[in-house]
Amino acid sequence: PAFAHEQLVTIVAGHPPVFRWVKHASQTFIPAVQAALEGSEHGLKFSEQYGGALAGVGEELEATEEGLAEIGLVSSLFDPSKLAIQNVTYVTPFVSADTAKISSMMDRLQAEDPRMRASWEAVNLEYLGCAIGIDDYLLMTDFPVERLADLEGRKIGAPGPAVNWLKGTGAVGVSGNLTTYYNEIKSGVYDGVIVFASAALPGKLHEVAPYITRMGFGGQYAGGLAANKDWYDAQGIAVKAALKDACTAYSEAYHADLDAAVAKAFEVMQGAGATVTDADAEMRAAWAAGMENNALEWAARLDAQGQAGSEILSLYMDAMREAGATPVRDWDKE
Amino acid sequence: MSPFEIGLLSLLAMAGLVMAGLFVPVALMLCSYIGVWALKGSPLLAGKLLALAANDAISSYFFGVVPLFVLMGFITAEAGLGRDAFAVAHHAFRRLRGGLGLATIGANAAFAAVTGISIASAAVFARLATPEMTSRGYTARFAAGVVAGSSVLGMLIPPSLLLILYALLTEQSVGDLFLAGVLPGLLLAALFGGVVITLAAVAPNFIGEGAQVREEEGPSPSALELFSLGAPIVLLIGAVLGGIYGGLFTPIEAGAVGCLAAAAIGLAKRRLTLAGVWRVLTETGLVTASICFLLIAAQMYSRMLALSGVPAEFGGWVATAEMAPIWIVLAYCTLVITLGAILDSSSIMLILVPLMLPVATGLGLDLVWFGIVTVIAVEIGLLTPPFGISVYVVKSTLGPEGPPLGEIFAGAAPFALAMLVALGLVITFPFLATALI
Amino acid sequence: MSEAPSPDPHLAPLPGELPLSSPGFAAVDRTVGGVCAALNVLGTLLILGLAVLVNVDVIGRAAFGAPVSGVPEIVSLSIVAIVFLQAAQAARAGRFIRSDALLRALARRAPRAAAWLDALWHAAALALIWIVAQASWPLFLKAWDRDEFVGAVGDFTAPVWPVKAVLLVGCGALMAQFALGLVRAVAAGLRRAP
Ligand code: NA
Numbered sequence: 006p007a008f009a010h011e012q013l014v015t016i017v018a019g020h021p022p023v024f025r026w027v028k029h030a031s032q033t034f035i036p037a038v039q040a041a042l043e044g045s046e047h048g049l050k051f052s053e054q055y056g057g058a059l060a061g062v063g064e065e066l067e068a069t070e071e072g073l074a075e076i077g078l079v080s081s082l083f084d085p086s087k088l089a090i091q092n093v094t095y096v097t098p099f100v101s102a103d104t105a106k107i108s109s110m111m112d113r114l115q116a117e118d119p120r121m122r123a124s125w126e127a128v129n130l131e132y133l134g135c136a137i138g139i140d141d142y143l144l145m146t147d148f149p150v151e152r153l154a155d156l157e158g159r160k161i162g163a164p165g166p167a168v169n170w171l172k173g174t175g176a177v178g179v180s181g182n183l184t185t186y187y188n189e190i191k192s193g194v195y196d197g198v199i200v201f202a203s204a205a206l207p208g209k210l211h212e213v214a215p216y217i218t219r220m221g222f223g224g225q226y227a228g229g230l231a232a233n234k235d236w237y238d239a240q241g242i243a244v245k246a247a248l249k250d251a252c253t254a255y256s257e258a259y260h261a262d263l264d265a266a267v268a269k270a271f272e273v274m275q276g277a278g279a280t281v282t283d284a285d286a287e288m289r290a291a292w293a294a295g296m297e298n299n300a301l302e303w304a305a306r307l308d309a310q311g312q313a314g315s316e317i318l319s320l321y322m323d324a325m326r327e328a329g330a331t332p333v334r335d336w337d338k339e
Numbered sequence: 340m341s342p343f344e345i346g347l348l349s350l351l352a353m354a355g356l357v358m359a360g361l362f363v364p365v366a367l368m369l370c371s372y373i374g375v376w377a378l379k380g381s382p383l384l385a386g387k388l389l390a391l392a393a394n395d396a397i398s399s400y401f402f403g404v405v406p407l408f409v410l411m412g413f414i415t416a417e418a419g420l421g422r423d424a425f426a427v428a429h430h431a432f433r434r435l436r437g438g439l440g441l442a443t444i445g446a447n448a449a450f451a452a453v454t455g456i457s458i459a460s461a462a463v464f465a466r467l468a469t470p471e472m473t474s475r476g477y478t479a480r481f482a483a484g485v486v487a488g489s490s491v492l493g494m495l496i497p498p499s500l501l502l503i504l505y506a507l508l509t510e511q512s513v514g515d516l517f518l519a520g521v522l523p524g525l526l527l528a529a530l531f532g533g534v535v536i537t538l539a540a541v542a543p544n545f546i547g548e549g550a551q552v553r554e555e556e557g558p559s560p561s562a563l564e565l566f567s568l569g570a571p572i573v574l575l576i577g578a579v580l581g582g583i584y585g586g587l588f589t590p591i592e593a594g595a596v597g598c599l600a601a602a603a604i605g606l607a608k609r610r611l612t613l614a615g616v617w618r619v620l621t622e623t624g625l626v627t628a629s630i631c632f633l634l635i636a637a638q639m640y641s642r643m644l645a646l647s648g649v650p651a652e653f654g655g656w657v658a659t660a661e662m663a664p665i666w667i668v669l670a671y672c673t674l675v676i677t678l679g680a681i682l683d684s685s686s687i688m689l690i691l692v693p694l695m696l697p698v699a700t701g702l703g704l705d706l707v708w709f710g711i712v713t714v715i716a717v718e719i720g721l722l723t724p725p726f727g728i729s730v731y732v733v734k735s736t737l738g739p740e741g742p743p744l745g746e747i748f749a750g751a752a753p754f755a756l757a758m759l760v761a762l763g764l765v766i767t768f769p770f771l772a773t774a775l776i
Numbered sequence: 777m778s779e780a781p782s783p784d785p786h787l788a789p790l791p792g793e794l795p796l797s798s799p800g801f802a803a804v805d806r807t808v809g810g811v812c813a814a815l816n817v818l819g820t821l822l823i824l825g826l827a828v829l830v831n832v833d834v835i836g837r838a839a840f841g842a843p844v845s846g847v848p849e850i851v852s853l854s855i856v857a858i859v860f861l862q863a864a865q866a867a868r869a870g871r872f873i874r875s876d877a878l879l880r881a882l883a884r885r886a887p888r889a890a891a892w893l894d895a896l897w898h899a900a901a902l903a904l905i906w907i908v909a910q911a912s913w914p915l916f917l918k919a920w921d922r923d924e925f926v927g928a929v930g931d932f933t934a935p936v937w938p939v940k941a942v943l944l945v946g947c948g949a950l951m952a953q954f955a956l957g958l959v960r961a962v963a964a965g966l967r968r969a970p
């Protein structure tokens with residue numbers, strides 16, 4: 006179809022397209038935008054720059070902010086300083102294992118809440134949606150975990166923000182990188198890791214850490230799609246609507262795909278001899294109770310910067326409780 | 340001009356500027372700046388791309404430990420452990436033509452089991468091996484070329500940064516890929532040995548006096564002397580490997596621990612002075628700076644090229660070609676090797692592997708094997724002009740006193756050919772990659 | 777090899793490296809050299825610091841179950857600082873990679889043309905480092921204004937601005953170094969044939 010005006014739009018992601026959230030940017034978001042614009046005057050042609058070809062993981066925000074890309078799959082998880090309040094889920098574990106619910110909640114809050122919108126505008130971005138939900142984080146170890154005391158002195162690799170979850174458990178949290186978990190556990194540098202199922206299977210982590218404990222850390226929000234504000238503001242209503250509506254399609258497809266992948270991951274890992282156990286309520290409560298309340302420290306730091314950290318913390322926790330989640334610990338009420 | 344034409348033109352400009360004597364990193368930056376300006380129509384954006392790359396391109400844990408691996412090698416050299424080891428090798432291989440070339444390859448294979456990045460191998464052996472060889476009559480061209488050539492083992496024999504990158508790009512298991520790299524790595528080391536022996540026989544002038552079998556000068560060292568010369572380096576490598584596989588530290592941390600171990604051995608042997616340590620620290624800094632600056636500039640260039648769409652376009656041709664699987668693989672390798680002349684290893688993989696992944700999956704190719712094929716093809720680019728990072732590292736380590744760049748490229752060329760042979764063998768006999776998994 | 781080594785044609789100074797007998801220039805050269813050397817020492821100390829830090833982390837983790845927080849983040853930041861602290865000294869020591877075959881061939885036949893070509897290359901280097909520096913300045917300001925950090929709150933955080941500042945300082949020293957080369961090459965280009 007020929008458009009009267011067709012503009013080239015660069016979309017950037019630090020992760021490669023094998024990552025589900027990038028795959029659906031390419032296979033769901035872009036086609037949905039183009040379908041919505043079909044027959045209209047303005048067309049968008051996408052130059053897809055993934056896997057660090059233009060910007061690496063954690064660099065997407067600045068590349069989009071500065072205008073090198075018009076749209077970026079921005080990972081708040083890897084940019085905890087510029088998108089600090091978006092990391093609210095990582096300071097509040099044990100809230101919900103329902104990733105789709107967390108994602109839609111975060112998308113809704115960021116669309117509606119002026120304080121969250123302001124944090125995007127401060128970095129010259131317009132949040133489009135397309136929340137990247139991460140499935141329930143698990144504890145995978147090379148030893149069985151029946152009670153909290155089993156973790157005493159064990160070295161557990163975890164992504165940066167999740168190292169805090171290990172404080173107070175007796176385990177030694179080590180900040181690690183998903184790509185090297187396998188070798189680190191195999192050689193014995195780590196005795197286990199905190200990781201999510203949809204990444205554990207491709208990394209074959211169950212081969213070296215066959216004891217999988219669903220501890221209840223919960224699903225997480227890791228980022229979403231954002232557009233350069235100057236560029237976005239210059240677009241017509243049709244383009245703006247097409248972009249935001251495409252994120253609805255993205256969210257549905259992404260989470261359906263994610264749920265299927267998680268189910269398959271458990272099936273395959275169990276089939277390969279891994280032991281999957283659900284931590285009982287007592288152990289979860291003991292774990293959560295033993296943790297430092299990192300959320301309060303996080304909120305206080307943001308409050309000091311004038312970013313309404315405490316309010317966002319309550320906003321998120323209230324919203325999740327209203328949506329039916331039963332947090333093991335009410336981080337906001339201490 | 341279309342973006343594609345701008346990209347193509349930048350390839351020519353880059354090669355031309357480098358040959359005309361512009362500093363290589365500056366040539367890359369210049370092409371990148373003008374390229375982005377032309378592509379996006381804004382010098383402001385072009386400047387921003389340069390600045391973001393300067394700030395972020397090498398800011399990673401994996402890259403950050405490179406100087407520590409280099410330092411480990413330099414301390415080893417400063418403590419004379421390398422010289423001792425080469426004295427042993429010289430004695431052991433005295434009846435073999437090009438013996439020290441073989442020793443360098445063997446030592447590089449051993450060091451490859453410690454480090455995950457070829458840059459470190461190239462810097463370390465340019466300092467350890469090249470002077471030992473030239474002082475024993477090997478040509479500077481060969482002494483530098485064999486170091487550049489055998490440095491590629493660093494990223495084929497596990498641990499390997501490129502295999503980790505491939506695993507990330509394709510969701511393959513790093514454990515499987517590391518195992519898959521072992522046999523091809525050893526095969527490549529053997530082929531490199533074959534190159535040295537062949538050169539010594541058919542082109543002795545290429546190697547110099549080292550191609551001759553020489554009678555021992557002076558009294559032959561005793562077994563005890565040989566042991567005391569060789570033991571420290573074996574102890575060092577053994578300690579580091581033992582620590583990695585014993586779960587005491589990660590391969591990323593191995594360089595730092597190796598520094599400590601090398602310094603301890605050097606101090607115990609009273610061969611290391613504070614002044615000496617400071618000297619190698621400074622030297623490490625200079626090598627790190629010149630190479631990392633080059634890598635930053637290479638990232639600027641490859642980001643510009645990604646924006647132009649040139650690699651994606653070429654990749655698209657290969658990916659959509661109606662050809663038998665073997666021809667697609669060969670076309671892919673050709674493309675990788677061609678881009679390898681101009682781009683750095685990780686950039687090629689970042690751009691091409693995601694494009695080829697659906698094709699490889701569709702053809703039912705073994706993705707672990709495909710990873711090894713990719714890494715060997717990518718690594719050929721480390722040795723080919725105008726942008727051959729292993730050759731640059733050797734040059735930068737030897738400094739202005741070393742042989743000219745062209746000589747090192749020439750010295751490394753036979754090893755690049757051996758890599759082509761290894762690539763052909765791994766493509767023909769996939770079990771070389773898959774047997775150990 | 778008993779005889780004295782013959783002068784190696786590829787070791788002759790390039791136009792941008794030719795000595796310049798002007799007291800003013802020598803003073804500037806000494807100053808730039810001092811700055812480069814000082815930055816170099818800082819970078820060297822940083823490498824030493826990294827080696828110590830990683831070993832403390834390894835030993836702390838393996839022997840005492842007490843790893844050091846933030847090592848990956850510190851290493852990632854430090855490498856950028858190390859490179860920009862040492863870059864000028866590396867350039868001064870002739871470690872910036874270039875293929876000088878054509879320049880040298882030209883210098884033998886037409887020394888002044890070679891000098892002007894080398895002057896052009898030094899000017900290009902100067903211009904591009906300037907572009908990087910001036911485009912990095914706003915990045916530094918942002919990092920400063922927004923208190924940008926790496927790490928995770930509650931575990932380990934480190935501010936980003938010092939590294940961005942080092943990058944600017946390093947670019948400054950590099951520009952000074954390339955400017956010296958430019959002056960040398962231009963002087964060689966203006967010099968009458970002997
Ligand atoms: Na290796």
Ligand code: NA
Nearest residue numbers: 679680720726
């Ligand atoms: Na090359």
